[in-house]
Amino acid sequence: MDVKDLKTLIKMVTETDITEFEMENADEKIVIKRGPTGQIIQMAAPAAMAAPMAMPVMSTGGAAPLAAATPVPVVDDKYETINSPIVGTFYRKPSPEAPTFVEAGSVVEKGQTVCLVEAMKLFNEIEADFKCRIVEILKNDAEPVEFGEPLFKVERL
Template sequence: MELKDLKSLIKLVTDTDITEFNMESAVGKIHIKRGPDKEIVYASAPVAAAPAAAPPAPAQTVVAQPPSAAAAEVNSKYEAIPSPIVGTFYRKPSPEADVFCKIGDVVEAGQVLCLVEAMKMFNEIEVEFKCKIVEIVKDDAAPVEYGETLFLVERL
């Protein structure tokens, strides 16, 4: 399996609610396991018959790095608004429209802050309380994980 195929498979698994995936074929074995702490991907290919003088090829292992801990280090003065789902973060309802909110905006409870697209479904992320937007952590069209901080806000 080529690296681009492996990356496509990892993206497919992370874009869904699947927590564990196994695949075995003549080409090799793949085991992907996800959890709230980190994602680990193991891939191995069969070892081809090598000349007697050459050592056998080691199994290939790909380990995905866990999400950055920088987003978790939030100033206690501000509250984090996390992503409720895995998907793609959008600040605007369409490419030509204005953003839902900017840094410094005061937003009311129930107001839409952004969209998170998952499997071609656009989910509106609403704020649950009146607050002021202090920081927008994610860039437009960036991938987000479940629980990853999208906004830092100051409750009003």
């Protein structure tokens, strides 16, 4: 990640209600936390310096998949949630003309894409961590999502 992208992330955190932002890929991990005063109080730089990687660009075919954040049990023990691993915009389909990835009642295999979350003009595929049935879709198409925010209520199969 270059300095321009890092500055954009910091600006995004300081100008919104976001209190914590975390992003990780194979070569780097970035954590930005903000206290109640709006000042950044912690930021972790890349884990290891490596040769710069080409950033994927949006294509109608999809981008590199991101694994969904660890499902968090909800009040009812029967259901779990698939949460957003990043801050961005939630999309139910890969393009405006395409069908949605899943509907309520759909059975999803482990590793199957359930939605996209756009972050900084990159479309990230969110995948199911286990075989499940979509019980409820908790977000509307093109709605902003926060890190860790539930996207789907699911029943593990």
